[in-house]
Amino acid sequence: MFAAPIVSPMNTRVTRTTSTAMTVSWTKLKLHEARGFISNYTVEYYPVLPSRTRLMSYLLSISVGSDADSVYIEDLEKGFTYEVQVFASTEAGEGKKSASISVQHIIGNIIAKI
DSSP states (O other), X not given: OOOOOSSOOEEEEXXXXXXXXXXXXXXXXXXXXXXXXXXEEEEEEEEEOTTOOBOGGGOEEXXXXXXXXXXXXXXXXXXXXXXXXXXXXXXXXXXXXXXXXXEEEETTEEEEEO
């Protein structure tokens, strides 16, 4: 019987950023960690105000196939900090989310901290 993944994707990182885009990548789960066949990976991200207030009502997500280990996200708001998490899903449900990464876009450069 299949179940939801027991761990989150590892080595989640943000690279190749611009002032309005970023690439999020991760290490795919192994079969025994997935506890079934991965149907997709999902990246959730949302803006955070300078006061550290999370704008969860603006939660956005992108899902990609099981063979993907990265996704390019465009149309981000300039100057905002974004919180990013990744998780895998099987037919049994969503797995554990990765640790949140805070990504701040400043004129095309990024500061990423876990």
